Amino acid sequence: MTSPATLSPADAADRLALRELFDAYAHCADRRDAKGQMALFTEDTHFLVYMDAKAPEPTQELHGRDSLAPVFDALNAYAATTHFNGQSTITLTGDTATGESYCIAHHLTINKDGTRTLMLASIRYLDHFAKQPNGRWLFAERRLMVDWTDTRPSVA
DSSP: OOOGGGOOHHHHHHHHHHHHHHHHHHHHHHHTOHHHHHTTEEEEEEEEEESSTTOSSOSEEEESGGGGHHHHHGGGGSSEEEEEEEEEEEEEETTEEEEEEEEEEEEEEEOTTSOEEEEEEEEEEEEEEEEOTTSOEEEEEEEEEEEEEEEEEEOO
């Protein structure tokens, strides 16, 4: 782990930009801004979903920014979601980077009979990032790893 005292101003700026990218992804998800969420990815992005993080093969694999629309649109099935981003690690290598970040995602469903269900998901994201010519960082590859879920009744 790099000491903050040894970071160059450029590395510190890149690390902050990458953290803001993590947070923008969660914000767009919770606000149902699929277009904004898609804009956080490179045109040729690779997105993999592992509903069981221990599985050798992904549950879903998508190629290209445009293929992400149905995945992000699927969040509309929930009355509300809240993604809490936790710790993250980043390794910078020039204009590319890799990282791992943690998230607890809350998914609220209100059933037709008025009952509420809350599904919690412990998620890790394994990411590859690419710095664009304009200096903006984007996701080049994102692996969504679901470590565990818990579904329970929820009261208002």
